[in-house]
Amino acid sequence: MRWCPSSVLHLLCCVRLRSCSRRGRNRLPLWTKEILVYMRLLVQSLYFNSLTDSDVVFDSIFEPVFWTVDYVTRWFGLVFVWLVVILTSSIVGIAYGVLLPLIFSTYSPAWIAWHVCYGHWNLVMIAFHYYKATKTSPGYPPTEKHDSPFVSVCKKCIMPKPARTHHCGICNRCILKMDHHCPWLNNCVGHFNHRYFFCFCLSLTLGCAYCSISGRNLFLDAYNALERFKHLDLEKPGIPVTGMGLLIGLLPPGQTNFQTPAPPYTFRDKMIHKSIIYMWVLTSTVAVALGALTIWHAVLISRGETSIERHMNSKEAKRMAKRGRVYRNPFSYGKLNNWKIFLGVEKRSHWVTRVLLPSGHAPLCDGLTWDGFPVKKDIIPV
Template identity: 85%
Template sequence: MAYLIALSFNSRALHDAVKLNVATDKMFVFLVVVLTSSILVIVYLILLPMIISTYPPIWVAWHLCYGHWNLVMIVFHYYKATKTAPGYPPTEKNDSPFVSVCKKCIIPKPARTHHCGICNRCILKMDHHCPWLNNCVGHLNHRYFFSFCLSLALGCVYCSISGRYMFLDAYNALEHFKHLDVEKSGVPVTGMGVLIGLLPPGQTNYQTAAPTYTFKEKMIHKSIIYMWVLTSTVSVTLGSLTMWHAILISRGETSIERHTNSKETKRMANRGRIYKNPFNYGKLNNWKIFLGVGKTSHWLTRVLLPSGHTPPGDGLTWDAFPVKKDLIPV
């Protein structure tokens, strides 16, 4: 009886912990949506009108095309990464090979499958649990996760580079307005041409000091500073994370396998042997498998454009040991 009571208590505690983790993850998702939306509002209300009215037509077309392509890629891959199940092993016995039995799920675990303590279930080819997605990253949504990270990082780099002059102008404008009460009328004001005169970045517009500082002007300057600081910060942090995952993909590893392979490499080295990752098929083949590229046109239709195709294989069985030939049929 005591054992049953303890088991019931542990199950309830685990259930409550899972609910708490889910609630926390939803807050992270909400934060992603709010921060991304705030940047879009600033771009459409402040930056885009300035670009259309001041830039040459060819540059306007470039910003419109690239910016909206980048936005579509971000939204599509984030939605798919959050809504696509990572892939779960069958709960009933079947003919699929397995390497062990999960001590928590009490079901057979295929190769590359790991148990997620937050989702409280086994995940096929699990990479990690991402609170920003409120979802695990596994076999079926790993590509969506990486494409979202890459698209968002590129978008932040784009905003950071293209908005660097506007950031300096906004910062100098705020510093000027702080000392407006002690400045004399007629003193040249530099660096405000982009924000007040709507001139191209880097161009100086000499104007006399304005007698008043409206709330709208203040919010425009602060919004541009906020956008530049946020996108620059995300560019560094998310860009580093994206590069790390790109290295793992090139090696045919997940984040979890990176740790286990490192330990196995050291263990084999102590015995005078060399460990080889059985799921490393070569850099090019690793990327083809990860992206689902089977022919040349897929680099456009499945990589550069949004695509909902599923990854090759079922996530239950994997070809072991490196091979030189292409693993995806044309």
């Protein structure tokens, strides 16, 4: 067999190109190869899966975005925790350094007792529940063989899941009665710390609303003082009062001497006024935003469901409504009993010792089974 020179040259070029492409491919870092293989698997899953629908396509396309968000949230969780600690500590510092001396000097003894008692109770509730919410494990299903019933198998953990258990992409494991992953806690909100999370939100909302309402007049006075001295340029003592000072009433009635020395406005007064404005703006904003979140979680607790179950139950209710049937949440025991189960109230005294005071008691069940409660479901008329 005779070889044509052009054919031999073509064959050599092909071999060289393949070897160069292989060398170039081998020069890629390992993490780049893993990402390329992962992306190719995502694309292939769209047309190799016989059960592909719009939801699968959407999840596959946005999987890199979800992975990036989970990664960033996982590594920046500690930053959010420190941000909560710093902001809360700044408000407490302003309350002790600025507001408390004003309360002692201007309020009656009854109001002083109220502000001191309520303020310190609110502070203890915030600190206790935030610490417990961040440090308490949300609860994980056992990895070894167990006798508890399970309803499905996690497609990511490849482990059996009990009822109300869901997988958290940020924690990268299944969570018992998962509600959501909270970056401000750097922790998942699940069965064993859900009560701490809600009580922290409620206590912080009450504390911010308390500071916002009680400090409204101080905020207005501080804001007006800053604006007044800003326009009159009276930050340094000895500057003469201009005609504007007479117009806004800084001089006594009948006095028209524009060269009267102005009262001193020190750096300390300026910082006090700015700290009051900072406290009022921050607490008012948090009270509105966190108050809306707290009300939403209170509604979910009354219904006996979590944030994830709310979406699932809504879809199930619509599906059964098309068949002419009514969906009943199997984990709802009635509004009052749902609150008793959530707060761990077993007798009347627990409303004080376990609700109004800091308490580290465990939930009424283990998070694996949900049929052993000491309460009965409310009778729902058919």
